[in-house]
Amino acid sequence: MPEHSDLLEIVRRPLSPDVRLEVPASRAEYERVQDILENEESRYPQLWFDGTRNIAIVVGPPSALHAAMAGALMGAIIHEVKVNLGLSSEISRGFTLSTETGNSRGLTVRGWDGALVFADGNRETLMIAVEVGVSQAYESLRAAISWSVCALRCRLGIAMCIRERSRRLTPVPDYSSIQEENAAVAVAEEDFRRQLIERPYGPLVRDGITWFGRINQVIIETYRVPDEDYPPETILSPSRSFTIVDDGNFVGGDVPPDLQEVMLGDCIPDYVLSGEAMVATPVNFFRRDWFDSRFQSGMVKTAVNRMRSRRK
Structure with a gap:
């Protein structure tokens, strides 16, 4: 060096x-x-x-909320495909997850939050890429999901943009021992869960300190190339965009569960399926029950992690 x-x-x-x-x-x-x-x-x-x-x-490492929502998106799609669409066990076994941290095309190396891959013998096909951004610049999130679609040739990209309201940075409490820290965090965690009853999207506050800010907005978007001639470095615009949470309130009641375009053919290669009708089967994976439960759990875990000391 x-x-x-x-x-x-x-x-x-x-x-x-x-x-x-x-x-x-x-x-x-x-x-x-x-x-x-x-x-x-x-x-x-x-x-x-x-x-x-x-x-x-x-x-840097993902926050608990970031990790929870990336896993929830991929898990919900897999559950819908494997459980509700009547596929044979042979086809279902080919549907897997990838969490590779480094993927290369030319001189560019990037990671992703996850991807859905279909394996047929020794042939693997990238199908859906997932990216979650928590207070990440929107342009950066678009670049990340566009690279998976344009450079890696994933059939579909799904991005979730999460905006937490700015909060005052505060020093972590000075605990006298790990036992004191664990006890304080356990009490705070229960308190935060009670607060979610009245404020399901924050803020989470304890002793006057905001450990997780109110959620300004959650948006879910889909990305796909309109043709095969797009260069790898293209930054795509979303093909669909839906607001799920706005100013701390759930507003996604009218969001279609297939986001108006997610199909079985986005999850499994066409040659494996039995015709155009099967390829066009909607994948109705987005539902409020799993979204709320995973999102709120991620908020609480992120808040209590912020309360912990930074021991090496």
Whole structure:
């Protein structure tokens, strides 16, 4: 390594959950720092590279809310396909998840929150990519899901954009022991769950401190290429966009459960299915019950994680 590397210095800093930092870097510098991270066998931070802009992307760990909603989206689609659409067991076995952290096309390396993959023998086909952004710049979220669709050729991209209202940053309480911390966090967790009865999308407040801000907005969008000639670096516009939560209130009652376009043919390759009618079968995966339960659980876990000390 050179005597001074901005990129190495940044990956050595403590990173808050859901943080993404863009650092100008050459491909060679990215590879050197990536080798260091791999040798240390540390899962986070992750390091990606945008070869079209010569930018390294430093990615912090996902918050509990981020992880919960990425898993919930993929789980809901798989459940609908495997349980409610009457597929044979042979076809159902081919439907799997991928959580690879680094995917390459040309000079660009990116991760994703998850993808649905269909495996047929030794042939794997990327079908649906999922991205969740928690207070992430919208342009960054669009770039991430567009790359999966345009560069990796996923048939469909689904992105969820979550906006938490800004809150004052406060120091973590100074606990005298891990036992005191665990006891305080357990009491706070029950308190936060009670607060959700009146304020299902926050804020979560304890002793005058806001540990999770009110949810300003949750939007779910779908992305797909209109034709096969799109270059890998294209930034797509959403084909469908639905607001689920607005200013702390659920407003997604009229959102169609298939988001007006998610079909069985987006989950399983056409050649496996039995005709156009089967390919066009709606996948009615979006429902308020799982959305609320997973979202609120993620809010509470994120809030209590913010209360914990930052022990190494």
